[in-house]
Structure formats: C-alpha cells, structure tokens
Amino acid sequence: MLPAAQNIGSLLCDGIGDAVLIRGEKAPGQSLRLAYNILQAAGTRIFKTDYVACPSCGRTLFNLQHTTQKIRAATGHLKGVRIAVMGCIVNGPGEMADADFGYVGGAPNKINLYVGKTAVKFNIPETEAVERLIDLIREHGKWVDAPEPATVEI
Numbered sequence: 001m002l003p004a005a006q007n008i009g010s011l012l013c014d015g016i017g018d019a020v021l022i023r024g025e026k027a028p029g030q031s032l033r034l035a036y037n038i039l040q041a042a043g044t045r046i047f048k049t050d051y052v053a054c055p056s057c058g059r060t061l062f063n064l065q066h067t068t069q070k071i072r073a074a075t076g077h078l079k080g081v082r083i084a085v086m087g088c089i090v091n092g093p094g095e096m097a098d099a100d101f102g103y104v105g106g107a108p109n110k111i112n113l114y115v116g117k118t119a120v121k122f123n124i125p126e127t128e129a130v131e132r133l134i135d136l137i138r139e140h141g142k143w144v145d146a147p148e149p150a151t152v153e154i
C-alpha cells in the first residue's frame with residue numbers, strides 16, 4: 001500500500017496522470033479506496049472532505065484525537081472542504097497547508113478558529129467550538145446539510 005502511494009502519488013503531484021488503477025489488494029474495495037485516497041492526497045481529484053491534523057505533542061491544548069473524530073463526524077459530508085485541526089498556535093497555523101478552515105488550540109481548552117491562515121474567532125470554549133466551526137463554514141457558504149440516512153422498512 002505504501003509503495004503504491006509513494007510511487008503513484010509523487011507522479012500525480014508532478015502533474016503526470018489523472019487516474020489510478022490499483023490491483024491486488026485483498027480486502028473488497030480496498031484497491032478502489034486506496035486509488036481514491038491517493039488521487040485526493042495528490043490534489044488531482046476531490047472525493048470527500050480533506051483533513052489536516054498535527055501529530056500532537058506536549059504543547060497540544062485539547063484532546064486532539066477525540067476532537068478530530070467529532071469534527072469528522074460533523075463535516076465528513078462536505079466534499080472538497082479542507083479543515084485543519086491543530087493542537088496549538090505555536091506551530092499549528094504554519095502547518096495548516098492550504099486548509100479552508102482551521103481549528104487550533106489557543107489556550108488550555110480554548111480554541112481559535114481560522115479562515116485560511118487568518119484567525120477570526122478567539123478563545124472559544126472547547127465545549128462549543130465544533131458548533132462555532134460549523135457556523136463559520138456556513139457563513140462562508142461552504143456548508144451543505146448531510147444527506148438523510150436511507151430509511152429501512154421493516
């Protein structure tokens with residue numbers, strides 16, 4: 001899996017090619033998922049929401065793993081939107097790449113929200129920060145409601 005991502009991804013990043021066919025993964029659908037992920041990571045095609053998260057370290061100001069899961073659950077249907085989740089303001093904003101929105105630890109349990117590389121909301125209590133992030137995405141016209149789950153008749 002890793003060699004495929006390295007070999008194909010580096011070509012795609014250089015603008016060579018715009019489609020991928022991977023064979024040989026054992027689990028059903030795994031080759032297709034891998035191909036989609038490589039295309040999206042290289043920026044060649046967009047199939048889903050894109051996330052950038054820092055690896056966390058001693059400076060992390062909130063539970064990064066739990067919060068990233070919450071943000072993914074709330075925004076995972078926003079195809080093409082890039083969201084960065086970074087543990088602190090020391091290095092986080094500089095590592096957000098080209099994210100559209102950033103959720104960054106500003107102080108213990110306080111969050112700053114970014115649009116691109118610009119901080120626009122400061123010291124939001126962590127308990128309401130995911131909702132404020134959603135508000136910000138709405139304000140910037142990037143929000144759509146999640147599709148209704150299919151109903152199953154019993």
Ligand code: SF4
Nearest residue numbers: 054057060087088092
């Ligand atoms: S962004 Fe901050 S918390 Fe995250 S890894 Fe970098 S220094 Fe640590």
